[in-house]
Amino acid sequence: MADIERETYRHQYPEENRTMVSFQTRFEQQGKQQGKQQGKQQGKQQGKAEMLLFLLEQKFGAVGKEVRQRIEEADAPTPCCAGPGGS
Structure with missing residues (x-):
């Protein structure tokens, strides 16, 4: 949205704007x-x-x-190789 459109929306739909800002804030925090x-x-x-x-x-x-490269690039262990108690 352009700035002018955003400002118009904010004034015409204040409740919806608060809801959208709340969603935005929550998603930013989750990110x-x-x-x-x-x-x-x-x-x-x-x-x-x-x-x-x-x-x-x-x-x-x-x-x-x-060997060094393989170790440095390895992912987290898979469940079968997770150590003691693994299948």
Whole structure:
């Protein structure tokens, strides 16, 4: 909507405008929350990859470039590989 149309709508339909602003605010908050969650998850994954690489290097020595890349690009574990108690 153009600014003039938005202003006209706001004056002609004040209740609907409040509802729309409320929806907008709620969706913005949900988007921010989702962004924070994704950032936290990525940080955890990166930390786990770094720890795994550290442990592998301590036990076996230098880790090859291909192995390092696979570990750094890995997704979260699938349910079958989630560790103790996994199927």
